[in-house]
Amino acid sequence: MKKNRLPAFTRCSMRGNLPQQGFALLEVLVSILIFSFGVLGLVGLQARAITLSTDAEDRNRAALLASDAASAMWLAKSVSAVDTSAGSPWQKRASAPDQGGLPNGAIAVKSAGANSADIVITWKAPSRAGTEQSSTFITRVTLP
Template sequence: MLSRRPTPRRAQAGVLLLEVLIALLIFSLGVLGLVGLQASAVKQSGQAKYRADATLLANDLIGQMWISNRTFESLSVDFTSTGAGGAKYNAWKARVNAALPGSGDAPPVVALARIQPLPAIVAGVQQAGTQLPTTRVTITMRWKAPGEAAGEPAHNFVLVNEIR
């Protein structure tokens, strides 16, 4: 028979403590990773809220344009951001500044352009002389989220729409 030599307990003293410390280190790194992931998720959800607000505000202005007198001249007077801006634009701009942080540094821009309308087509046949006047509206909004460094570029939202 082979005889086994028992290993002295002294040779293994402290191994269990070392295993526990290594397990604790791995667990701690995992917890730190989860905390970092949670912080990133909170930041991203805040940015998503501002993007959703910008979309809502831009679509609200487009809706106001659709229910107003939709001629290019009327839209230019009421909604353009050039000069002092129209009355409806200024009221909308105040709502944008209240909803989007840091948007006062770069006010929203509403640009209007008269575009060549396409000929009207009814039942596959082009109708002569029935072109609808069209205005292209471009709304640009910029904002900076709270806590972002001054050197970081501003967030940007652009909406282009045609109003007939």
């Protein structure tokens, strides 16, 4: 004789406790929240990396501009060979990013002795427009 048995699901529901099936909505929401924080962290790191890359590019341009000015001094055998007065070609080049210059850039040559001079290049990146903070690159040239 065969007993008439109910399926396991029905037996559990008759006792009042259902078997657990699937994820709870709360678990899914918590996992999405944790994933979102991870993505936001990566976006923040990417933005910081872009800023640092731009700063490094500006410092490289300043070094190249100072190197060009130092080369002009060496060729002329005089530390006063580079004219950095307002409107001079060196000032125009320093402030023209499309010609190897810097944003809001300026160049100055300050005497540091008989045959020595400091080349000072300053600029202000557009990302720092609201602050008074500017960047400076200084190199010294000493002729024999």
